[in-house]
Amino acid sequence: MTEPLIELEDVSYRYGDTAALEHIFLTVEKGEFWAVIGPNGSGKSTLIKLILGLIKPLSGQIRLFGRDASDFREKEKIGYVSQKSNAFNRAFPATVREVVRSGLVKKTGLFRRYPADADEKVDNALAAVGMEEFADRSIGDLSGGQQQRVFIARALISNPELLVLDEPTVGIDRKHMQSFYNMLGRLNREKGIAIVLVTHDVDTVSELVTHVACVNRSIHFHGPHEEYSRQESRIRSEWYGHAVRRVHHGSQAADA
Template structure:
């Protein structure tokens, strides 16, 4: 199986603080990888290295088999951050307009959408279950609905690899399950490779195909079946505290 992302011996430090230490990590094509770990474990720093916002002191990163320093096809990658938690609800744009703006990098800022582009916008909105709200101002939506729109914006250009940084921050707890169901559909039905940063262990075991546990070192990286066989004390040692602080009950 081809690797969408491959990380070899990556280390990163801020001043005198080691944040990532000798990370070896891969995301196979078609996988849904859950990246978990406590606060301050280096998850956000690793994402910034993958997106080339930070440069590691040591190691190499490959995207689609290409060294990141030479990688040019950024349209193949979509990124969703914790936007809904801090979004300006007064922003004057409809769901359609926000999602269509995701094509700016492909088309340019001032080019009109072609029929095929309009079709892509409608399909992206439908894929995240937001078609009934297509003409609604995004500021009128709930946090969970806004995050769905941001995901639609990220996938409208049809990326092959979607990276999500704790996307359920600000999402009502009663809608978290349906949110993760949507991500599972993107992976299984739309054949999109996903890397999800989350604290939600319950979701990891229910939805993803692979799990990585990061706490400066990569303590575990394997299939969800292998993850399910780990002992509670092993996970507690990875995290540095009892697992019940991270577990989530969808019921």
């Protein structure tokens, strides 16, 4: 039996006197696709920072691939994509190929040469996200959605087993959002990459994700998506602390 990719056991974190997360238990297994949802300020991004080792928990234990997070050194196993398209400097002088190739740095080290097959790895990563024809374009010439696909290719170049995305569709228009999520679904199904996705669009990704975690300082729900979808709207509103509005795409929005 393989070790879980992520295990959080009774994890808490505070910013000064303010509790950000309290008593978090969460396990992510190989090949799962998790949607992490919750209201603004609920601790979702803090949860991601804890998983990535950017901050240390006040209490509790975090294990990555069966090892204590403080001892985890195989960073290439985890790809990370943030809200980059919302703040990316379009004047940055780099091609798509150069941006994706820079993802090898965490495996080779900052001052080491790229491997001989670096260009092949770049081509494979771009093909995985449908961006191979843009390899020699300037990154600043692309749309927000195209840039995010490039950043995912950058995360994929080291062949990670886990992909962590913190609201990656910020800056992507609604028209292209579903195709972006469909691409994530293909990566999960066809390449077996486990995905942890922070999103406000749980209904948009409902047919893609396997599990849902609802975070609002503590975890109010975590489990299979089918079980989450059966929860009454009143219960979901209690988790969020306010009424939850569900959007049915292709029709008018309706209150949950």
